[in-house]
Amino acid sequence: xxxDLTIRDLVVKTREGRSLLTxxxxxxxxxxxxxxRGPSGAGKSTxxxxxxxxxxxxxxxxxxxxxxxxxxxxxxxxxxxxENVGLVFQDFLLFEELSSLGNAAIAARYAKRSxxxxxxxxxxxxxxxxxxxxxxxxxxxxxxxxxRQRVAVARAxxxxxxxxxxxxxxxxxxxxxxxxxxxDLAALSSExxxxxxxxxxxxxxxxxxxxxxxxxDGRPLV
Amino acid sequence: MVPxxxxxxxxxxxxxxxxxxxxxxxxxxxxxAGVAVxxxxxxxxxxxxxxxxxxxxxxxxxxxIAVSVGLGxxxxxxxxxxxxxxxxxxxxxxxxxxxxGSEVQMMLATVYLQPVDVPLIDGATYDxxxxxxxxxxxxxxxxGDSYRESSVIGTTAAFVTHLSGDLTDxxxxxxxxxxxxxxxxxxxxxxxxxPSHGVGDGAEEHAHDGVSLRxxxxxxxxxxxxxxxxxxxxxxVWKVHGLPLGHRPERDGQIGPPFDPDYFxxxxxxLVRADQLWANYALRSEFTTERTMAFFPxxxxxxxxxxxxxxxxxxxxxxxxxxxxxxxxxxxxxAVLIRLYARRLALLRALGAPDRFVFSVVWTYAxxxxxxxxxxxxxxxxxxxxxxxxxxxxxTDILVEASLGWPEFHLVAGFVSLxxxxxxxxAFAALSRDVITDLRS
Numbered sequence: 001x002x003x004d005l006t007i008r009d010l011v012v013k014t015r016e017g018r019s020l021l022t023x024x025x026x027x028x029x030x031x032x033x034x035x036x037r038g039p040s041g042a043g044k045s046t047x048x049x050x051x052x053x054x055x056x057x058x059x060x061x062x063x064x065x066x067x068x069x070x071x072x073x074x075x076x077x078x079x080x081x082x083e084n085v086g087l088v089f090q091d092f093l094l095f096e097e098l099s100s101l102g103n104a105a106i107a108a109r110y111a112k113r114s115x116x117x118x119x120x121x122x123x124x125x126x127x128x129x130x131x132x133x134x135x136x137x138x139x140x141x142x143x144x145x146x147x148r149q150r151v152a153v154a155r156a157x158x159x160x161x162x163x164x165x166x167x168x169x170x171x172x173x174x175x176x177x178x179x180x181x182x183x184d185l186a187a188l189s190s191e192x193x194x195x196x197x198x199x200x201x202x203x204x205x206x207x208x209x210x211x212x213x214x215x216x217d218g219r220p221l222v
Numbered sequence: 223m224v225p226x227x228x229x230x231x232x233x234x235x236x237x238x239x240x241x242x243x244x245x246x247x248x249x250x251x252x253x254x255a256g257v258a259v260x261x262x263x264x265x266x267x268x269x270x271x272x273x274x275x276x277x278x279x280x281x282x283x284x285x286x287i288a289v290s291v292g293l294g295x296x297x298x299x300x301x302x303x304x305x306x307x308x309x310x311x312x313x314x315x316x317x318x319x320x321x322x323g324s325e326v327q328m329m330l331a332t333v334y335l336q337p338v339d340v341p342l343i344d345g346a347t348y349d350x351x352x353x354x355x356x357x358x359x360x361x362x363x364x365x366g367d368s369y370r371e372s373s374v375i376g377t378t379a380a381f382v383t384h385l386s387g388d389l390t391d392x393x394x395x396x397x398x399x400x401x402x403x404x405x406x407x408x409x410x411x412x413x414x415x416x417p418s419h420g421v422g423d424g425a426e427e428h429a430h431d432g433v434s435l436r437x438x439x440x441x442x443x444x445x446x447x448x449x450x451x452x453x454x455x456x457x458x459v460w461k462v463h464g465l466p467l468g469h470r471p472e473r474d475g476q477i478g479p480p481f482d483p484d485y486f487x488x489x490x491x492x493l494v495r496a497d498q499l500w501a502n503y504a505l506r507s508e509f510t511t512e513r514t515m516a517f518f519p520x521x522x523x524x525x526x527x528x529x530x531x532x533x534x535x536x537x538x539x540x541x542x543x544x545x546x547x548x549x550x551x552x553x554x555x556x557a558v559l560i561r562l563y564a565r566r567l568a569l570l571r572a573l574g575a576p577d578r579f580v581f582s583v584v585w586t587y588a589x590x591x592x593x594x595x596x597x598x599x600x601x602x603x604x605x606x607x608x609x610x611x612x613x614x615x616x617x618t619d620i621l622v623e624a625s626l627g628w629p630e631f632h633l634v635a636g637f638v639s640l641x642x643x644x645x646x647x648x649a650f651a652a653l654s655r656d657v658i659t660d661l662r663s
Contacts, residue, residue: 049658054572075577082574089661093569097271106570109264110579155573 002030002193003065003084003162005051010060010070012043012050021046021218023060030065030162031193033186035206038215044199045167047215051197052085052165053077064163082107086156088185090168092148094155096141100132103140104154111159119158126154130184146177153184164189166198170205182208241628248635252642256589259649265583272587276562283555284595290548291599291637294541295630296606301537303611303624305527311446311620312519314385317494317502318363319343319351322515326526329519332363332491334620335373335447337421345468345486347514351494352479354508356501359384360479362489364459367417372407374417374435374452376459378478381493385444392439396477398458398467401435404451405443406619413437415452417462433462445621460487541633549641556588556648563587567652568660577653584652588645596638603630 005028012021021043028034036044049055051062053069054077062070067080081087094103104123108116127133130150135143140151149169156164166185170178186208189196198205206212214221232240273280312333320328321341330336352360361381367374379394382402392411395402403409414436435454443449455477457467465487469476494509494516496502502518509516560567563584570580607624614622 052572054658078571078574078576080574081572082576085574087572089569093565093661095268095271095275095566097274098267102267102271106268107573107575109268110570110575113262 003067003195004028004030005195005197006061006063007051008061010050010062011058012046012055013058019218021050023047023050023220026213026220026222028195028197030195031189032211033189033196033209034198035209035212036197036199036215036220037201037206037212042215043218044215046218047220048165048167048197048199052087053080082111082159084162086159086161086164088149088152088156088164088166088169090171092145092152092172094140094148094151097139099137100127100135100140100143100147100151100154101137103151104158106155107159122160123154123158126157127151130154144177145173146180149173149177149181150184153181153188157188162194164194164196166196166200168200169198170200170202178202179204241632245628245631245635248632248639251639252589252635255585255642255646259578259582259585259646263579263582265579265586268583269586269590272563272566272583273590276559279559279562280591283559284591284598286555287548287552287592287595288598288602290544290551291596291634292602292606294544294548294633294637295599295603295626296610297541298538298633299603299607299624299626299630300610300614300622301534302627302629303607303622304614304620305530305534307445307615307620307622309520309523309527311444312523314444314446315493315519316496317505317516318519319347319492319494319509319514319516320490321513325515325517325522328491328515329517329522331365332493333446333519334618335365335375335451337365337368337373340490342488342490343492343514344488345481345483348481348486348489348492349483351492351505351509352481354505356496356498356505357494358497359493359495361493362456363491363493364456364489366421366490367419367459367462368421369415369417369452370408372404372450372452373421374401374454374459375448376454376456376489377493378456380478382441382453384493384495385448386441388442389439390442392437395438395453395455395458397475398455398461398477399433399435400438401452401454401458402439402441403437404441404449404453406449407440407452409437409452411437411440417452443621447619449621450619456489463487542636545633545637546640549637549644552592552641553644553647556591556645557651559591560584560587560648560652564652564655564660565663568655568657571657572661581649581653584649585642585645588648589642592638592641592645596634600626600630600634 007023007026010023011019013019036047038044050057053072057070060070061068064084069077069080072080101123104127105120108119111119130153132147132150140148170181173181182205185196188194315333318328318332321343323340327338331338351357359380361378362376364376365373382394389402409415414434416431416433417435457477460467466485468481468486470482470485494505496505506516567580604626611622611624
C-alpha cells in the first residue's frame with residue numbers, strides 16, 4: 001500500500017490563535033524520501049505532527065491517499081496512525097524496563113487479537129534486520145544510543161506502515177551510529193516503497209533524501 | 223422491600239457464607255471495573271515496567287496506603303478483641319454477692335481485682351448462701367492484701383480449681399501459711415513471701431511482718447487478672463489480720479469449708495455457682511437484700527459494653543471516614559504520580575494506541591498500587607493488633623487476642639472498590655492531556 005501526501009491551505013495555530021504553520025500547497029508522492037530542515041522554532045516539527053495527524057489544523061486539508069486526516073476525529077486519527085504510520089523520535093522514547101522485542105512489538109498490546117502475532121513476528125524480523133536480534137531479552141536501558149534508536153525504528157516498522165515519520169532521529173547519536181541509522185532508514189524506505197519524512201539538522205541525512213524542504217518562519221519553501 | 227424468598231434464603235445461610243458473600247459483594251465493583259477496563263487488552267507487562275521505573279516512589283505510595291488500611295483494620299479488630307477479652311475474663315464469675323453498693327465497682331474489684339474498700343459480708347449471710355440447696359460452690363473472695371504487683375486473695379481450694387482447673391505445678395494449699403500463685407506471678411514453688419496490707423502505692427509493706435507464706439502450687443493460665451494473683455486459704459487472710467479463723471477452737475487447723483458463722487470474720491465478696499443455670503436467677507433475687515447485693519458480672523459487663531456500643535459505632539465510623547480520607551489522598555497521589563508517566567503515555571497515544579488502552583494502562587497501574595497497598599495493609603493490621611494486644615494484655619492482665627475477622631476484610635474490600643473506582647478519574651484525566659505538549663516535555 002502506498003499513499004501520496006496532499007496538503008492544501010493548511011493553517012496550524014496555537015491554542016491562543018497565533019499562527020504556527022502555513023502550507024498553501026505540498027504534494028509528496030508515495031515512496032519519496034523527504035528531509036525537512038530549518039532553524040529552531042521554524043515549524044518543522046509542527047509540520048511533521050500535522051502530517052502524522054497528531055494535531056487538528058485550524059483550517060486546510062492534509063490527506064494521505066484517500067485518508068483525509070485533517071477532518072478526522074482524535075480516535076480516527078489514532079487508528080490511522082496505528083495502521084499507516086511509524087514514528088521515530090529524537091530521544092527514542094522507549095519503555096526502558098522492557099526488552100527490545102517488548103518495545104518493538106508494543107503495538108501488539110492494543111492491536112486486534114487477529115493481528116497480534118503478525119506484529120510480534122514483524123517486530124522480531126525488524127530487530128533482526130537491524131542487527132539487534134543478538135541482544136536477547138535484556139532491558140533496553142542497558143543499550144547504547146544507537147541500539148535504542150534502532151529498537152525505535154523496529155517499533156515504527158512493526159505494523160508494516162506505509163509512512164515513516166522521524167523527528168531528529170540522529171540528533172542524540174554519535175556520528176558512527178547516526179550514519180548507520182541513516183543507512184537503515186534510507187534502505188527501509190527504498191526497499192519497500194515506504195514514504196519517509198525526516199525532520200533533521202543532519203546534513204548526512206539530507207544527502208540521502210530525494211528532496212529536502214526548508215521551513216522558515218512557519219512556511220515550507222517549495 | 224426485600225422479597226420474602228430472598229430474606230428466607232439469606233437468613234438460611236450459615237454466618238460464614240453470609241460474611242463471604244458480603245466480601246465478594248463489596249469487592250465486586252472493583253472486579254467488574256477491572257474486567258471492563260482491561261477487556262481485550264494486555265497492559266500488564268507495560269504496567270509492571272511502569273511501576274518498576276519509579277519503584278521507590280511507587281513503593282512509598284503503597285506503603286502509605288498499607289499503613290492507613292492497617293490502622294483502620296487494626297482499630298476495629300482491637301476494639302472487638304478487647305471486648306471479647308474482658309468478657310472471657312468474667313466467664314468464671316457466674317454470680318457474685320457483696321455488700322450493697324455499685325455493681326460496676328464490685329465487679330471491677332472481684333473479677334478484675336481493682337482494689338476497693340468495702341463492707342464485709344458476715345458469717346450468717348455466708349452460711350445462708352453456702353447452705354442453699356441450689357448452690358454448688360460458694361467461695362469467699364477476700365481481697366485487700368498484696369505482694370509486690372500481685373493481689374493476695376483469700377479463698378477456698380474449690381474456687382482455685384473452679385478458676386483454673388488442675389494446677390500446672392505443685393499442689394493445692396493445705397495450711398494457713400501456704401499459697402498457690404497465678405500463672406504469671408514471678409514466684410516459684412518453694413518460695414516464701416510476706417504480704418503487705420493494702421494494694422498498690424497505699425500498701426503498708428511492714429504491716430504483716432513476721433508472717434511468711436510459702437508457695438506450694440501454680441495455677442494454669444486463665445487469661446484474666448487472676449494470673450497475677452496469689453491465692454491463699456481465706457483463713458490465712460483472717461490470721462494475718464488477727465481475726466478468728468472461721469472455725470470453732472476444737473476444729474483449729476481446718477482449712478476451707480464448712481465455716482462456723484460465729485467464728486466467720488467476714489469477706490468482701492462471695493462467688494456463687496449454681497448447679498443449674500436457672501437457679502442463678504433465683505439465687506440473685508434471693509440474695510438481693512438490705513445487707514447483700516447479688517449480681518451477674520457478665521450482665522454488668524454487657525451493660526458496660528452496651529454503653530460503649532456508641533463509642534464502638536463512632537470508632538467504626540471513624541475507621542470508614544479515615545478510609546475515605548485515604549481514598550481522597552490516593553486520588554491526589556495518583557494525579558501526581560501519573561504525571562511522571564505523562565511522556566510515555568503521550569508516546570502510546572502518538573503511536574496510535576486507542577484511548578481505552580491508555581486508560582486501561584493508567585487504571586491498571588493505579589489499581590495495582592491500591593491492591594498491593596490493601597493486601598499489605600492487612601499484614602500491617604495483623605502486626606498492629608498483635609503488638610497492641612500484647613501491650614494491652616501486659617497493662618491490664620486481661621488476655622486480649624485480637625485477630626482479623628470478616629468486618630476487617632469487609633472494610634478492606636469496600637476500600638479497594640471505592641478507591642479503584644475513584645482511580646477512574648485520574649485515568650480519564652490522563653486522556654485529556656495534550657499529546658504534543660507531553661511528547662515535548
